[in-house]
Amino acid sequence: MTPPRGLNALHLHQGHPDFLDLPWYLPLEEWRLEVCPRLVEVPRGLSRHPVVFVSYGAHIYALKELPLSVGRREYEMLRGLEERHLPAVTVVGLARVRVPGEPGDEVAILLTQYLPSSLPYRVLFMNKGLERYRERLLDSMASLLVRLHLGGFFWGDCSLSNVLFRRDAGELQAYAVDAETSELHPKLSDGQRELDLLIMEENVTGGLADLAAMVELPPTLDVYATAPSIRQRYERLWAEINKELILTPGESYRIHERIRALNELGFSVGEVDLVASGDGSQLRMRTIVTDREYHRHQLHNLTGLVAEERQAALLLNEVRELKATLTREMNRSVPLSVAAFRWLDERFRPTLNKLERELGPAADEAELYCQVLEHKWFLSERAKRDVGLEVAVKGYVTLRREQPAPALLRSATEPLPGVVANTGTSPTDKQEAPSSERS
Numbered sequence: 431m432t433p434p435r436g437l438n439a440l441h442l443h444q445g446h447p448d449f450l451d452l453p454w455y456l457p458l459e460e461w462r463l464e465v466c467p468r469l470v471e472v473p474r475g476l477s478r479h480p481v482v483f484v485s486y487g488a489h490i491y492a493l494k495e496l497p498l499s500v501g502r503r504e505y506e507m508l509r510g511l512e513e514r515h516l517p518a519v520t521v522v523g524l525a526r527v528r529v530p531g532e533p534g535d536e537v538a539i540l541l542t543q544y545l546p547s548s549l550p551y552r553v554l555f556m557n558k559g560l561e562r563y564r565e566r567l568l569d570s571m572a573s574l575l576v577r578l579h580l581g582g583f584f585w586g587d588c589s590l591s592n593v594l595f596r597r598d599a600g601e602l603q604a605y606a607v608d609a610e611t612s613e614l615h616p617k618l619s620d621g622q623r624e625l626d627l628l629i630m631e632e633n634v635t636g637g638l639a640d641l642a643a644m645v646e647l648p649p650t651l652d653v654y655a656t657a658p659s660i661r662q663r664y665e666r667l668w669a670e671i672n673k674e675l676i677l678t679p680g681e682s683y684r685i686h687e688r689i690r691a692l693n694e695l696g697f698s699v700g701e702v703d704l705v706a707s708g709d710g711s712q713l714r715m716r717t718i719v720t721d722r723e724y725h726r727h728q729l730h731n732l733t734g735l736v737a738e739e740r741q742a743a744l745l746l747n748e749v750r751e752l753k754a755t756l757t758r759e760m761n762r763s764v765p766l767s768v769a770a771f772r773w774l775d776e777r778f779r780p781t782l783n784k785l786e787r788e789l790g791p792a793a794d795e796a797e798l799y800c801q802v803l804e805h806k807w808f809l810s811e812r813a814k815r816d817v818g819l820e821v822a823v824k825g826y827v828t829l830r831r832e833q834p835a836p837a838l839l840r841s842a843t844e845p846l847p848g849v850v851a852n853t854g855t856s857p858t859d860k861q862e863a864p865s866s867e868r869s
């Protein structure tokens with residue numbers, strides 16, 4: 431006789447718990463708090479497969495049950511995405527669970543790290559106060575697909591439910607969350623990209639039609655016009671990145687111009703190809719971009735901080751401003767690394783310490799700091815002079831006390847208080863305020 435359901439094998443990456451205390455002898459749908467006190471409820475997208483979330487201290491993990499072959503495949507795909515530094519949830523391990531009657535008497539349970547501070551699209555749509563992010567969704571999805579396609583990732587199932595959004599200094603960064611149907615290639619053909627776009631359009635339109643039956647969509651997010659608009663944004667960005675320039679040999683400054691323009695869009699340029707064309711009097715220039723994390727890398731190298739791309743670009747602007755001020759004050763050139771150190775020590779850390787004392791611990795420090803900066807610009811614009819960081823922090827604290835932003839200010843020891851399951855809404859998220867009155 432086959433023994434009953436239970437854990438057959440567990441393959442885990444280092445640096446995580448062993449998960450042996452979980453009730454593996456039960457199907458995921460039957461995990462309840464009585465048998466699994468680690469169970470937590472988080473806002474989530476729709477899914478065909480059973481998915482549960484468990485917490486080990488401040489760390490939350492997602493567990494998803496799948497047929498074994500599908501689970502193995504998704505595991506490999508997520509590993510591949512991580513190796514290629516593409517934005518997706520991070521896989522932690524794969525369990526093989528004995529289930530008599532299943533093919534091979536086994537199923538897979540895929541373990542991923544819960545993407546902190548992430549919002550499923552339903553939360554973006556159902557919570558007042560998050561309206562301003564809804565349209566940003568179009569750009570972030572287009573940008574995610576461009577990045578994945580540049581990295582050779584054919585998704586095969588891009589949908590609203592399969593993307594998670596993180597706030598990024600007033601914009602959104604999108605992450606892929608579901609890779610069962612995906613393929614990794616050295617490079618995608620135009621046909622593969624086209625197919626992925628068609629799937630995205632069908633899924634997004636379907637997702638919005640379902641949502642429109644439940645909530646009122648903003649007029650700018652029409653059920654049928656939204657997906658084509660994501661495609662348009664995708665195509666514009668793709669064309670910009672892959673644009674070829676024709677130069678004459680004396681125009682080398684245009685090479686630097688082009689690289690700077692791509693960097694400003696956040697793309698890092700890995701290689702530049704220059705090929706003589708025609709009679710040799712002209713050069714064709716093609717740039718190969720490696721990722722869209724130019725500012726993230728630069729900020730990390732200078733300060734050790736991990737931030738999203740737009741947050742990093744804003745923070746680096748502040749570092750550069752400080753460099754200019756120091757250069758003026760000292761009457762000599764100050765390296766960016768020195769300015770970065772001073773900025774971290776004199777602005778970033780003290781501001782966050784003050785905010786922590788006043789408002790409690792932050793879930794996303796870089797985002798919080800960016801919101802203070804945004805508030806500073808708002809106040810300065812109104813006062814028609816630079817009001818300074820201290821005034822901005824005070825004003826921001828008052829604003830937050832009136833309209834708390836719980837998704838950003840969470841306790842590190844008690845993850846996700848008050849977050850409820852499956853409805854996609856959180857009572858604490860409902861009152862979330864825009865980061866400043868300007869929004």
Ligand SMILES: Nc1ncnc2c1ncn2[C@@H]1O[C@H](COP(=O)(O)OP(=O)(O)OP(=O)(O)O)[C@@H](O)[C@H]1O
Binds near residue numbers: 474477543
């Ligand atoms: N690591 C994670 N971090 C945050 N949320 C997650 C994570 N993994 C899953 N989720 C949430 O759970 C939902 C379901 O997960 P997923 O899309 O992987 O399931 P699925 O059953 O394969 O979906 P589909 O029906 O598209 O095949 C997601 O929409 C997302 O909201």
Ligand SMILES: [Mg+2]
Binds near residue numbers: 477592
């Ligand atoms: Mg899914």
